[in-house]
Amino acid sequence: MDIRKYFDYNPILDLTAAQIGINKWDWFSINNENETEALELMKKNRFDVLPISQNGKILKYFSTREWNIYNNLNLTKIGEGDTIYYRLSFIDLVRKFNKEERHFYFLTNYQEILGLVSYVNLNCQAVYNYLYEVFADIEQSIVYLLKKHIEQNDIIKEFKKSNDKHLEAVVRNFDESLKTGSDNSIFEHMYLQTIGITLNKFVNTLPVEFKILNKFSSKFSANGLYSQLRNKVMHPVRPILNEKETMQKIDELLKDYLEIKEILR
Structure with missing residues (x-):
């Protein structure tokens, strides 16, 4: 056994969107498209995005029209522009947030929705x-x-x-x-x-x-x-x-x- 390796410290800055965001097993979701119910839940918990989970599938979501403003909501079908690879690096995530001026993305492995990352998650x-x-x-x-x-x-x-x-x-x-x-x-x-x-x-x-x-x-x-x-x-x-x-x-x-x-x- 090479004991010397235990004396080495080689830090690697490695942080991904998945490690910052929240996975679908732990997030809050709603099982219907009732905007009044969604708005109340989002306002109470300061959510800007609320996934809709129906029959085990996540195909739509509610979102605020402007970050942190809880007046009206959008009901949207999840499209390609709403998703990013769940292992995207932190540096690329920040660049994407900044360039596209969005405040959230759904995390995917290209087959299914695995989670969500939004502005608020960056305070972790x-x-x-x-x-x-x-x-x-x-x-x-x-x-x-x-x-x-x-x-x-x-x-x-x-x-x-x-x-x-x-x-x-x-x-x-x-x-x-x-x-x-x-x-x-x-x-x-x-x-x-x-x-x-x-x-x-x-x-x-x-x-x-x-x-x-x-x-x-x-x-x-x-x-x-x-x-x-x-x-x-x-x-x-x-x-x-x-x-x-x-x-x-x-x-x-x-x-x-x-x-x-x-x-x-």
Whole structure:
């Protein structure tokens, strides 16, 4: 037996539509086409989609005409455009949601309906964990690059002559840690915001193939895309998706993530 394999940690970001959504054995459904009954059930439970199960088959569904608005319902026969493969990746699911501007899909194995995934399902723990891993990977990968090509003393000098309160605080915290005898570096005191600033200030110090990373630097800022989403991820009792625009932001983050990983590779 090769014991060494138990010492290796090789995380793989793998999340599918099925793991996010709800399966047909656990979901709420209705066995008739009574719109009044359906509307009451959907409004009470904050459902935007309600499958109709008749004789063991799911061929139609009720849905809100606008996400989270419970005035009138549509009664629709499930068509090809309403379905996706149940093992579709999270990245492709988000891209599909964003591109097609839909808020739900039925999950299928091309033979039968197996479940449902909608906007509300993206507020589950699996999505929080996935996005946390994305941010952790971005931060660690870029900091490793900066640490490899930029001298610590150059960063400290640059930060000290800045009027930016954030950079002043980073240097101050680093100096305080040195007084306690802590063996650390300025990089260990960086935040998401600091990484973007450092990337921008020292882009010319990086090898030519990594200079393109600077186009992402503004998204690390306090009001940038990455910080906005990271704040949501770090507070899991709050919904990630509380507005339609968030789907577009998540899609942009995941596109950037794949590009950043390709550049660093």
